[in-house]
Amino acid sequence: MSRENVEIVQQFYESVTRQDLDGVLDCVDAEIELDWSASRSPWRGIYKGHDGLMRFWTEQIDVMKEFSLELAEAIEYDHERVLAVTVMRGRGESSGISTKAAGATLWTFRDGRVLSGTLFQTKEEALEAAGLSE
Numbered sequence: 001m002s003r004e005n006v007e008i009v010q011q012f013y014e015s016v017t018r019q020d021l022d023g024v025l026d027c028v029d030a031e032i033e034l035d036w037s038a039s040r041s042p043w044r045g046i047y048k049g050h051d052g053l054m055r056f057w058t059e060q061i062d063v064m065k066e067f068s069l070e071l072a073e074a075i076e077y078d079h080e081r082v083l084a085v086t087v088m089r090g091r092g093e094s095s096g097i098s099t100k101a102a103g104a105t106l107w108t109f110r111d112g113r114v115l116s117g118t119l120f121q122t123k124e125e126a127l128e129a130a131g132l133s134e
């Protein structure tokens with residue numbers, strides 16, 4: 001099985017950690033849809049297209065003085081889906097409060113780019129939603 005999609009996910013997270021918006025946009029389809037409806041953070045919702053991704057970036061990444069995403073595990077299920085288990089660490093720009101959160105994102109791909117990402121609180125929730133739980 002090709003690891004190309006896993007590499008794209010890794011590149012996406014590395015670009016986010018470097019706060020390289022152009023690098024993030026290079027990884028995604030113009031019709032990207034991020035579904036952060038299940039987020040427990042103050043930022044939740046559905047973000048569509050490059051404009052939506054830039055709004056997501058402004059609302060979440062730009063308010064952090066420090067921000068990193070660690071890819072703890074990546075599982076490629078087929079040529080269209082990758083489950084990424086991550087750990088996010090950050091510190092608020094104005095508050096100075098540090099935060100750490102684990103989560104899982106189910107990514108889908110089209111033509112070698114991320115088409116959608118749906119956030120789940122746990123790997124198990126993501127597996128169940130994708131019909132991949134054991």
